[in-house]
Amino acid sequence: xxxxxxxxxxxxxxxxxxxxxxxxxxxxxxxxxxxxxxxxxxxxxxxxxxxxxxxxxxxxxxxxxxxxxxxxxxxxxxxxxxxxxxxxxxxxxxxxxxxxxxxxxxxxxxxxxxxxxxxxxxxxxxxxxxxxxxxxxxxxxxxxxxxxxxxxxxxxxxxxxxxxxxxxxxxxxxxxxxxxxxxxxxxxxxxxxxxxxxxxxxxxxxxxxxxxxxxxxxxxxxxxxxxxxxxxxxxxxxxxxxxxxxxxxxxxxxxxxxxxxxxxxxxxxxxxxxxxxxxxxxxxxxxxxxxxxxxxxxxxxxxxxxxxxxxxxxxxxxxxxxxxxxxxxxxxxxxxxxxxxxxxxxxxxxxxxxxxxxxxxxxxxxxxxxxxxxxxxxxxxxxxxxxxxxxxxxxxxxxxxxxxxxxxxxxxxxxxxxxxxxxxxxxxxxxxxxxxxxxxxxxxxxxxxxxxxx
Amino acid sequence: xxxxxxxxxxxxxxxxxxxxxxxxxxxxxxxxxxxxxxxxxxxxxxxxxxxxxxxxxxxxxxxxxxxxxxxxxxxxxxxxxxxxxxxxxxxxxxxxxxxxxxxxxxxxxxxxxxxxxxxxxxxxxxxxxxxxxxxxxxxxxxxxxxxxxxxxxxxxxxxxxxxxxxxxxxxxxxxxxxxxxxxxxxxxxxxxxxxxxxxxxxxxxxxxxxxxxxxxxxxxxxxxxxxxxxxxxxxxxxxxxxxxxxxxxxxxxxxxxxxxxxxxxxxxxxxxxxxxxxxxxxxxxxxxxxxxxxxxxxxxxxxxxxxxxxxxxxxxxxxxxxxxxxxxxxxxxxxxxxxxxxxxxxxxxxxxxxxxxxxxxxxxxxxxxxxxxxxxxxxxxxxxxxxxxxxxxxx
Numbered sequence: 001x002x003x004x005x006x007x008x009x010x011x012x013x014x015x016x017x018x019x020x021x022x023x024x025x026x027x028x029x030x031x032x033x034x035x036x037x038x039x040x041x042x043x044x045x046x047x048x049x050x051x052x053x054x055x056x057x058x059x060x061x062x063x064x065x066x067x068x069x070x071x072x073x074x075x076x077x078x079x080x081x082x083x084x085x086x087x088x089x090x091x092x093x094x095x096x097x098x099x100x101x102x103x104x105x106x107x108x109x110x111x112x113x114x115x116x117x118x119x120x121x122x123x124x125x126x127x128x129x130x131x132x133x134x135x136x137x138x139x140x141x142x143x144x145x146x147x148x149x150x151x152x153x154x155x156x157x158x159x160x161x162x163x164x165x166x167x168x169x170x171x172x173x174x175x176x177x178x179x180x181x182x183x184x185x186x187x188x189x190x191x192x193x194x195x196x197x198x199x200x201x202x203x204x205x206x207x208x209x210x211x212x213x214x215x216x217x218x219x220x221x222x223x224x225x226x227x228x229x230x231x232x233x234x235x236x237x238x239x240x241x242x243x244x245x246x247x248x249x250x251x252x253x254x255x256x257x258x259x260x261x262x263x264x265x266x267x268x269x270x271x272x273x274x275x276x277x278x279x280x281x282x283x284x285x286x287x288x289x290x291x292x293x294x295x296x297x298x299x300x301x302x303x304x305x306x307x308x309x310x311x312x313x314x315x316x317x318x319x320x321x322x323x324x325x326x327x328x329x330x331x332x333x334x335x336x337x338x339x340x341x342x343x344x345x346x347x348x349x350x351x352x353x354x355x356x357x358x359x360x361x362x363x364x365x366x367x368x369x370x371x372x373x374x375x376x377x378x379x380x381x382x383x384x385x386x387x388x389x390x391x392x393x394x395x396x397x398x399x400x401x402x403x404x405x406x407x408x409x410x411x412x413x414x415x416x417x418x419x420x421x422x423x424x425x426x427x428x429x430x431x432x433x434x435x436x437x438x439x440x441x442x443x444x445x446x447x448x449x450x451x452x453x454x
Numbered sequence: 455x456x457x458x459x460x461x462x463x464x465x466x467x468x469x470x471x472x473x474x475x476x477x478x479x480x481x482x483x484x485x486x487x488x489x490x491x492x493x494x495x496x497x498x499x500x501x502x503x504x505x506x507x508x509x510x511x512x513x514x515x516x517x518x519x520x521x522x523x524x525x526x527x528x529x530x531x532x533x534x535x536x537x538x539x540x541x542x543x544x545x546x547x548x549x550x551x552x553x554x555x556x557x558x559x560x561x562x563x564x565x566x567x568x569x570x571x572x573x574x575x576x577x578x579x580x581x582x583x584x585x586x587x588x589x590x591x592x593x594x595x596x597x598x599x600x601x602x603x604x605x606x607x608x609x610x611x612x613x614x615x616x617x618x619x620x621x622x623x624x625x626x627x628x629x630x631x632x633x634x635x636x637x638x639x640x641x642x643x644x645x646x647x648x649x650x651x652x653x654x655x656x657x658x659x660x661x662x663x664x665x666x667x668x669x670x671x672x673x674x675x676x677x678x679x680x681x682x683x684x685x686x687x688x689x690x691x692x693x694x695x696x697x698x699x700x701x702x703x704x705x706x707x708x709x710x711x712x713x714x715x716x717x718x719x720x721x722x723x724x725x726x727x728x729x730x731x732x733x734x735x736x737x738x739x740x741x742x743x744x745x746x747x748x749x750x751x752x753x754x755x756x757x758x759x760x761x762x763x764x765x766x767x768x769x770x771x772x773x774x775x776x777x778x779x780x781x782x783x784x785x786x787x788x789x790x791x792x793x794x795x796x797x798x799x800x801x802x803x804x805x806x807x808x809x810x811x812x813x814x815x816x817x818x819x820x821x822x823x824x825x826x827x828x829x830x831x832x833x834x835x836x837x838x839x840x841x842x843x844x845x846x847x848x849x
Contacts, residue, residue, distance in 0.1 A: 319800045319822065322790050326789035326790075327820040330525035333504065333507065334504055334528040334532065335531070337507040338500055352790055
């Protein structure tokens with residue numbers, strides 16, 4: 001299957017993008033938006049999205065087949081990793097979930113179509129209508145496609161023309177999604193454009209920003225800040241910097257009958273998108289009062305990762321990334337040999353496919369990712385939070401495995417501490433459609449309200 | 455036999471090996487490596503547990519390539535030395551920011567003598583232009599082929615040994631200046647308030663001007679970042695020199711955030727332009743504080759070193775392969791399999807330095823290199839150049 005040249009991202013890699021090309025593309029998108037998208041109502045957009053999502057879950061859907069066949073070469077993920085990632089995302093794309101998203105963000109789900117009153121508005125005889133930006137630019141980072149998928153969905157809900165700038169090497173799956181939308185409704189897809197260029201290419205960035213009235217950006221704090229500074233003041237901006245996540249396993253949960261399931265869930269979180277997403281764990285904190293729970297957990301996690309490697313192998317990585325893992329392993333090997341009670345490590349044989357490091361030091365450790373996970377014993381949640389203090393302002397998700405009666409207490413402590421998402425272990429890289437990215441509104445960041453007082 | 459006398463006996467055999475020409479030395483290298491491994495396994499306290507964990511002991515060792523390599527970064531955490539604290543006279547630290555713990559390589563007078571015996575002949579061969587790599591003492595040094603009877607001044611773009619007593623590079627500069635340089639050889643940098651190296655700009659410019667005027671060749675020795683500082687100063691003024699024939703630059707890589715980084719080919723092109731040097735007058739050195747031997751990428755004055763047909767294509771100065779002397783062997787190791795890579799393939803550099811007597815001979819670096827005949831081409835430090843995900847990455 002060959003993709004037709006519908007988008008700038010379809011051009012061969014040697015094609016040279018110019019600011020004028022971007023400007024022309026944006027003007028065409030805006031014209032198409034006026035003609036095809038601005039006139040659509042929310043239910044019809046939802047129907048298209050739901051149908052496309054259902055298509056992606058069918059094994060013989062051509063775009064899915066292409067994603068699995070060619071994705072490993074383009075993205076560095078194995079076909080199994082891509083399949084799981086796509087399934088997890090598109091299973092969320094249901095009418096019910098989309099309506100829940102609209103309700104969460106806007107109140108009544110048709111508030112982008114007509115003036116209507118929310119719960120509080122009815123007491124003040126006021127109605128309100130939300131209007132999306134005419135044109136949104138999305139700057140996405142990395143090769144995990146969820147951010148780009150979600151950006152496209154949100155932009156369609158707000159009836160905005162969209163330009164998605166993907167990271168280099170991060171285009172393939174979002175591009176397939178765009179082609180699938182084109183397959184469902186060419187006119188909708190004619191309001192969306194996608195391309196990739198090196199970050200910080202000012203003249204291209206500026207050409208794009210000049211045409212947009214809303215910009216979303218994901219990436220490193222520095223990259224997001226650089227974009228924020230480059231965006232004209234009139235433009236709405238929503239930036240999402242780099243985040244980290246970790247897991248927490250209570251003693252009671254792990255000592256109970258669910259121990260095996262907890263290990264499997266932890267492994268699923270490490271494996272999802274090869275740990276490269278900001279919702280993937282760097283560390284699992286395990287409650288341990290010198291009973292060796294954490295060590296046991298680390299050992300079982302290593303066995304589980306070894307087992308999973310056959311069914312869902314990690315993708316091929318660069319020699320540089322492998323060198324990074326090898327160098328990190330070498331240090332832990334020395335530490336383990338020197339002080340085995342403090343450090344242990346388990347490594348995939350003859351490859352860098354997975355690594356588990358047990359470290360008694362509770363300080364949070366940034367993993368080098370690609371399935372390299374730390375397990376750290378802590379006395380209680382307080383010790384874990386003190387250990388993770390260095391990433392307090394950068395923590396997104398905490399995956400929890402605890403007994404029912406412990407959960408609320410733990411959840412409150414993590415929330416007060418600053419985590420913006422708590423979820424069951426095993427679901428870390430699989431947030432619901434309504435997930436408030438970095439604890440913030442999704443559509444609310446983009447929509448302009450018109451209040452009508454009567 | 456005491457610990458010291460055992461190491462002394464080994465060192466004597468090593469010095470004899472260094473002095474020999476590199477004919478049929480594989481068996482001798484293996485024997486020396488085995489002997490040194492046994493000594494280090496017995497006397498370097500943190501090394502033994504690593505060997506035991508790998509189940510490789512002197513008795514079980516089949517091939518020197520199996521000798522457990524210590525990651526260079528581990529020198530920051532543990533004291534990989536057979537020297538008791540009272541025996542240590544010198545310690546070399548890795549360079550880097552003061553915020554990080556440095557690597558420590560401890561020496562005593564005897565181990566420093568071996569260090570110097572290792573560095574001088576290979577430097578002599580590559581920079582001084584001596585054919586016989588064996589000469590090491592001042593008396594036995596024949597007149598340098600390149601410079602005739604007049605020794606050039608060695609201009610070291612670094613602080614002096616008194617200011618930087620823990621820099622192995624400064625020690626090396628001092629050692630080669632005393633051995634091969636003119637009496638007015640000097641150090642042309644100091645330390646700033648943060649203890650970072652600061653170029654003595656008026657001093658360097660005066661010496662460059664003097665060389666250009668007098669026609670007396672000079673040898674400039676420095677790190678890449680100090681040369682960038684020098685080039686920035688020259689550009690600012692703007693100023694350039696035509697150094698006399700026979701002048702050389704010995705550049706040793708690494709920036710560590712101390713200046714803007716330039717691709718090697720660009721750095722060398724600027725050096726040639728601003729100092730009026732031919733391409734063959736620039737020699738690159740590769741060394742580290744955890745080692746006692748150095749590699750060079752060409753013989754000064756030679757047009758080109760042999761490179762592999764299978765090597766990836768790089769700009770000319772990037773494609774020169776580094777070579778260690780015959781008492782230090784470099785293997786390029788696949789980070790995935792842990793085995794030596796094939797010709798032209800990339801991996802991590804692992805070094806077996808027989809001159810690392812009182813620490814450990816096998817060092818695992820984090821440097822990526824391409825295997826290239828019996829040498830290697832350096833690609834740089836293994837780090838995630840571009841984050842593939844949206845998660846924070848370890849630095």
